[in-house]
Amino acid sequence: MISSPLPPPAPKSIDQDSAANVAEPKRTPAYEKSFAPNTDKISYLLEFSRRATETFFPQLADAPNKISGVQATPGVDQNENLIRTVQEVVKEVVKQAEKLTGGILLIHELMPVLIVTIVEAYLKDVLIYAAGIDHTLMARAEQTASYKHIANAGSLRELLDELRGKWARKLVDNGGPTQWVRRLEAMGARGYSPNTPMTMEGLWGVRHLVVHSAGIVTPEFVRRHPSFRTKVGDRLIVTSSYFTPWLTAVFDFVQVTDLYFLRRCQRLTTPPTS
Numbered sequence: 001m002i003s004s005p006l007p008p009p010a011p012k013s014i015d016q017d018s019a020a021n022v023a024e025p026k027r028t029p030a031y032e033k034s035f036a037p038n039t040d041k042i043s044y045l046l047e048f049s050r051r052a053t054e055t056f057f058p059q060l061a062d063a064p065n066k067i068s069g070v071q072a073t074p075g076v077d078q079n080e081n082l083i084r085t086v087q088e089v090v091k092e093v094v095k096q097a098e099k100l101t102g103g104i105l106l107i108h109e110l111m112p113v114l115i116v117t118i119v120e121a122y123l124k125d126v127l128i129y130a131a132g133i134d135h136t137l138m139a140r141a142e143q144t145a146s147y148k149h150i151a152n153a154g155s156l157r158e159l160l161d162e163l164r165g166k167w168a169r170k171l172v173d174n175g176g177p178t179q180w181v182r183r184l185e186a187m188g189a190r191g192y193s194p195n196t197p198m199t200m201e202g203l204w205g206v207r208h209l210v211v212h213s214a215g216i217v218t219p220e221f222v223r224r225h226p227s228f229r230t231k232v233g234d235r236l237i238v239t240s241s242y243f244t245p246w247l248t249a250v251f252d253f254v255q256v257t258d259l260y261f262l263r264r265c266q267r268l269t270t271p272p273t274s
Contacts, residue, residue: 028265030125031258038118042111046243049104108238109215112207112246119200119250120172123180126261127168128161133265137187138167177201177253189260192252199249202227209236 027036131137171183177200181192205225209215215238217230230236 026262028126028129028258028262030122030129031254034125035118035122035254035258038114038121042114042118045107045111045114046240049107049240105237108240109210111238111243112203112210115246115250116204116207119254122254123172123257124165124168126258127171128164130261130265131164131167132160133268138164176204181253184257184260187260188264189256191256191259193249196249196252199245200253201225203242203246203249206236206238206242210238 127137172180175183178197181197185192202225205221206228209217209221215236217232217234217236219232221228221236222230222232228236
């Protein structure tokens with residue numbers, strides 16, 4: 001039986017200092033406009049598969065009752081009637097089980113792809129947002145533009161947005177969760193759970209398997225992620241038991257990162273008190 005997947009954990013609340021001023025934004029635009037609505041969609045998918053299993057498996061459990069309730073029909077051999085009924089019930093149960101199982105396994109297999117995409121998109125967006133306010137973030141970025149590129153730009157703002165986008169994409173694409181946490185901590189971010197980078201690395205590894213080898217375990221995956229206890233050539237089945245650790249790590253990473261950039265940018269945009 002496929003166990004019911006759990007919805008994403010509730011986001012951790014921002015601490016008392018930030019919450020004290022109700023006029024302050026509690027999240028960056030990258031969180032509000034990208035991460036939050038996209039993770040809501042993931043929770044809908046998980047809830048859909050959970051409800052599907054809750055509806056179907058009681059019906060499956062009731063199949064023996066249907067079979068045992070078969071009554072002899074006058075004029076028809078009782079054994080023949082029983083066999084025919086059992087065959088019909090079994091065929092229908094198998095048909096529905098295959099459809100449901102296939103659909104749930106597909107949702108489960110797509111989850112790593114969706115989660116990774118959402119987190120990487122968020123990280124790029126929040127870096128672009130922060131770089132637009134705190135120019136020191138790109139002090140060593142060495143982003144350049146040709147004269148032709150500058151001349152063709154619609155405006156200085158458009159050109160700067162493009163340079164910030166290239167910088168953010170390079171930072172996200174060159175590395176993974178462990179390197180991101182190290183770089184963010186070097187910037188000044190604090191509070192990541194010790195388990196977050198390793199758990200996210202496992203999630204990114206599963207996503208790579210799903211996209212590049214249709215879920216078939218490779219030697220590289222076995223070497224880099226021994227905690228999954230897989231063998232080369234096996235198919236990795238993404239079960240709902242993975243979701244809670246993955247989503248907990250992802251929310252921890254995003255919460256800490258978002259609060260860090262929110263505070264950093266607020267210090268530069270908040271007028272000094274007289």
